[in-house]
Amino acid sequence: MADDASRKRKVRGRKIRSDRSRKEGRRAKKELARKASDAGERNGDAPLQAPEEVVPEPFVETDAVASLCDRIGGWLEADQPVHLIGPTGCGKTALALSAAAQRGRPVVWLNGDESVDTAALVGAHAGGERYEEHDRFVSGVDKKTQIVRERWVDNPLSVAVREGATLVYNEFSRSDPAAHNVLLSVFEEGVLERPGKRGDDRAIDVHPEFRAIVTSNDAEYAGVHRQQDALLDRFVGVHVGYYDDETEREIVRAHVDLSDESVETVVETTRALRENLEFVVGTRAAITAAKGLAVFDGNGDDGRLDDDLLTEIFTDVLSPKVADEDPDGVAELRSTIAEAI
Incomplete structure (x- = not known):
């Protein structure tokens, strides 16, 4: 058992x-x-x-x-x-x-x-x-x-x-x-x-x-x-x-807090450079330039933009497209931007 x-x-x-x-x-x-x-x-x-x-x-x-x-x-x-x-x-x-x-x-x-x-x-x-x-x-x-x-x-x-x-x-x-x-x-x-x-x-x-x-x-x-x-x-x-100028202004304005006059100047410059330069100048370049303008404060006492500063900003934005190809390309680019502005 x-x-x-x-x-x-x-x-x-x-x-x-x-x-x-x-x-x-x-x-x-x-x-x-x-x-x-x-x-x-x-x-x-x-x-x-x-x-x-x-x-x-x-x-x-x-x-x-x-x-x-x-x-x-x-x-x-x-x-x-x-x-x-x-x-x-x-x-x-x-x-x-x-x-x-x-x-x-x-x-x-x-x-x-x-x-x-x-x-x-x-x-x-x-x-x-x-x-x-x-x-x-x-x-x-x-x-x-x-x-x-x-x-x-x-x-x-x-x-x-x-x-x-x-x-x-x-x-x-x-x-x-x-x-x-x-x-x-x-x-x-x-x-x-x-x-x-x-x-x-x-x-x-x-x-x-x-x-x-x-x-x-x-x-x-x-x-x-x-x-x-x-x-x-x-x-x-x-x-x-690329969009029409009105749309480009609205896009830049949506990304950067700038006066209407400054936005218009940036977009007009971008569109002019788009016609005069051999490489692509897109809406993104306009946004970047506007951001630079907002940081460096290019507005004078009379509300007008400083052309020299605007030239330098656009040169900085666009120079990567030419710097590697031609040592003199940046100087030529700056001259073209100054003429457009």
């Missing part, structure tokens, strides 16, 4: 140890899943942004800007990806973000450069995580099992097509054209293939609300790649030039 009771206690003890081992295994799996989720958020698994979070601040919307936004929005409503093309500093990025926000859908941002490849667009394996399960079913015997799980991290394009977000791909033409082959099936067949992903979920069906806006500088800019015709045929191209 005693022997039988002892045997039952031992059996019950083994059962308790076995149950405890299974519970430890379940806890380890839950902890692994939690860590993978946290790591995914840190590493860009969820790059979604609410539309109200991406609107540039400040953003000026004159009739000219509103017209462009409506044009972009119309093409997006027609389910056409939009390619914004124009010179640097003309406001393409702000325009793309504003148009994306107007859709009221989440927005995914991506910045292009030489390092962007297919994995940077769709995702890749981000290493593995492991844990151990201990089986002590037999008294005195500890059986260890190591479990390794690979973790896949979705990158911006995968997230955007799955969630029906608006993808804003800035500096699109600076990325290697080979990286964009995955976009062909997205726009043409409504499917995104994820190379490197194994299993039934290798392909993602494109959400019906997914849209794309890409921005590029004009083709003559350094570091710009010619994209494949098969892909460009699937975009509509909207050319963005």
Whole structure:
């Protein structure tokens, strides 16, 4: 009888140890899943942004800007990806973000450069995580099992097509054209293939609300790649030039606290230099010059601007475009600016 009771206690003890081992295994799996989720958020698994979070601040919307936004929005409503093309500093990025926000859908941002490849667009394996399960079913015997799980991290394009977000791909033409082959099936067949992903979920069906806006500088800019015709045929191209003088004044005024007269002078000078210089003089240059003017206080006692100071400010703003190419370029630039002023 005693022997039988002892045997039952031992059996019950083994059962308790076995149950405890299974519970430890379940806890380890839950902890692994939690860590993978946290790591995914840190590493860009969820790059979604609410539309109200991406609107540039400040953003000026004159009739000219509103017209462009409506044009972009119309093409997006027609389910056409939009390619914004124009010179640097003309406001393409702000325009793309504003148009994306107007859709009221989440927005995914991506910045292009030489390092962007297919994995940077769709995702890749981000290493593995492991844990151990201990089986002590037999008294005195500890059986260890190591479990390794690979973790896949979705990158911006995968997230955007799955969630029906608006993808804003800035500096699109600076990325290697080979990286964009995955976009062909997205726009043409409504499917995104994820190379490197194994299993039934290798392909993602494109959400019906997914849209794309890409921005590029004009083709003559350094570091710009010619994209494949098969892909460009699937975009509509909207050319963005420099805005009219009224819009440029409103943009500068929104960024810098200056008198109307000073803002007008800065914008007039910028537009004159744009005509007289061989390189690009964008609206961004006008904003920077206005900030310099506000810091160095070029207003005289009679409210007029000091021409010499304005010349120096514009020379400082624009000299990086010529200093590396011609030792005498800065002096020539200063002379041209002085004449314009």
